Amino acid sequence: MRTSLNIFGSTRSSVHRNHALITPDTHVKAPLVDWLNSEAIFHISPAMGARFLQYTALMGDNSRSSVLRETVERFVYVLEGSIKLTSKENKQTHALRPGHYAFLPATSDWIVEAKRTAKLEIFEKQYVPLKGNPSVLQAIIGDASQVSSEPFMGDPGAQLKTLLPKDAAFDMAVNLFTFQPGATLPMVEIHVMEHGLLLLEGAGVYRLGDSYYPITAGDVIWMASYCPQWWVAMGKTPSTYIYYKDVHRDSLEDWK
Ligand code: UGY
Ligand code: MN
Secondary structure, three states, X not given: OOXXXXXXXXXXXXXXXXXXXXXXXXXXXXXXXXXXXXXXXXXXXXXXXXXXXXXXEEEEEEEEOOOOOOOEEEEEEEEEOOEEEEEOOOOEEEEEOOOEEEEEOOOOOOEEEEOOOXXXXXXXXXXXXXXXXXXXXXXXXXXXXXXXXXXXXXXEEEEEEEOOOOOOOOOEEEEEEEEOOOOEOOOOEOOOOOEEEEEEEOEEEEEEOOEEEEEEOOOEEEEOOOOOEEEEEEOOOOEEEEEEEEOOOOOHHHHO
């Protein structure tokens, strides 16, 4: 018997033209084509107007990821379990645990394997090479706990960790943002870059467009280009979110 039956059909999930809040009660699993023994919850996709994919990959026992399609780059953040990253081309293998991450560039042969169940948050986009300066990106593999943070716009209560190099060859950024209870984004931001976000811990209220949403760990948010955004962390413990942002492609050519 289902004990969590929601007889009134209510949810905090809310999907709009320029933003979406996706809460865990509304998740529906989908098969991961080309992966072995794995399923996904596709949170954010071009089907809703986004220019990237954000999904939670649920890897089963003895599972394996797909190899990247030529033009697609992938960022992997380990939420639960242990995975092995392998590239035959690079003759490298890495063991990753929760809090570890990897950026896998387009046209690379990196694959992820798991012996036991593992849960990954994944961001993917079509790589847009820098006009006039096409360079081949290398994989970036790291441990978020070893990355130092900076106060955001001078506020020590809002600490930002930048997980990828601030190099214009990269067209995506993924950051970890930790807020002490009561800390806020210092302004309502409106910008051309879009975001995909997963709240890893804590709670608070996100302003998206003209609406204010209560947010708790496990919630995903999509913010389209120009979606007004603001956040206040609440409760007794710090809040941390991981978020994606498209960066460094501002010429009209890049928008074709
Ligand atoms: O990088 C950012 O634009 C960030 N400050 N936005 C956000 O946290 N919603
Ligand atoms: Mn922003």
